[in-house]
Amino acid sequence: MTPTYAYAASDAQSKLSPFEFQCRELRANDVQMEVLFCGVCHTDLHVARNDWKRTVYPVVPGHEVVGRVTAVGSDVTKYQIGDLVGVGCLVDSCRTCPSCEEGLEQYCENGYVATYNGKDRQSGAITYGGYSTQLVVDEAFTLSVPKNLDPAGVAPLLCAGITTYSPLHQWAVGPGKKVGIVGLGGLGHMAVKLARAMGAYVVLFTTSPSKVEDAKRLGAHEVVISKNPGEMEAHTNSFDFILNLVAAPHDLNPFLQLLRRDGTMTLVGLPEHNHPSPQVFNLILKRRRLAGSFIGGIAETQEMLDFCGEHGITADIELIPMEQINDAYERMLKSDVKYRFVIDIDSLRK
Template structure:
């Protein structure tokens, strides 16, 4: 067993606080990783505060993880000590169902094992995430991080990056396509960067005039203030794809009306409460589609990392110490971050000495 230091929520109401726990001994195909950086996802806050009503306490969040391989099990063939690697939202799946056979582990029909707040298929223990000094993961769920990417900026790619990359790839974003991205937060800013790198004409939708210039800096060809009916009307019936990253309940109809015939809006934001149902005729009369997408499988996540390596894409981040996580949560609720907090885990190691 490996003594490990982390930060955990012990209930839905109290701040995250230090915790010491044990990582399992290495199984044959396990990789032990010294965590260097971990991104802070809005899902972490939802889970810590039990807003999805499924949290198992104490919970150690974190699923945007980058670090170095420290040790490998006897059967490991893909990794060796010293390699820069990442771990995203998944650490296991059944590996036998139809979805797993198609490299779509995120849709495992027997339930994937989440990096934290999941249940280990072998031991039955609750999984603990990347707000910690080390991690033990089966090599099949470990990813290679391109050496040319800044490791801290690469951490959010493991969730925010793949969450937007997967629908962009699935629905064919590329040259000749008009792609909208709704919201300029942790997910949205990655959606803009990736859609731009794929060669699409990218339009950012935001409610904040102050984000116009930043949206263009990140790669948006146009920025629309979604509260302005005239700006919205100017884009009616014109989008091939809209990726909606907003994690708060809102009216979907104004965006559905912007889709051309056979256009698709994909929801990737995960709000605490469901959006109001859209008007059916907005879908029927243009054969428009409203879809959802959940991260990506391991193969697609590796493809995304390689794509980001080729194009030099990382997340725009603000580095924090582990001890600042509770303040970061409050700032995240106010959208007071550009555009992803990333925890430097050396801050936790130093405090634990």
């Protein structure tokens, strides 16, 4: 194998810096890919800085990966050299538990293997992610990228796209449904695009009046300033589904009150501290549901990519060279990006 060049964090305090490693030798079902683009997810920052106290250093982040196949193992049937492929948050799972057998590998009862900072099920080696020039991944966890889409704009679909598509799909968002999206960032802008493409009536909730016009550009039919009690009250008991993407702890009750009878609010943001407990009356008296959702399985992620190909959907991105990643992390903390950073990995090769 040729050397793989990457950027890695060596400890929780250090900035990401150049790093070199060897990808594993191809196994029978492996796909080797030249990485072209890698999205920058907030999870990358959390793991690099050990915010969740689980990081194994050195860590090479990156789980929104688009690349081109350069070699395949002897038993690979899905891909051939030259194919444009993607890798998301998972690179393996036990494949035998009930969740895996249902195509829900993200809920693997024996623990899925994360694209980075995971442990390879065969060798025990720690996995390295897409801030690197190449990856080797089992074909079962490799995805086909629609040829009509900009590959740089596809990269964030592998996390931000599936994280929002999965709950929208699970709760049957479509024509005739009124859907609320809470928060307009990397996840929120994808949720607006996807819900609109599914045929729903889409309302974006934000605390920032400056985001109103952009939300409408992305596809929202209405925008509600959630700090305005009058605007919120006007939508009481009217939503079929609300997708709440805000990771900061906040009061869920004002949004629960907007759900109609049998409506559902699903949380996907991971707060540092728990949200205040919602009032039980807001759930019981309208048979409302408060739910959660976590990324998506491989089959559903492929379904999402195909849907985006059919509707011409990609992320709004800012393309950066690898050497700007540390500045990008600081800007991401300030929400200073519309709406997702994507690394041009060719800058790393140079």
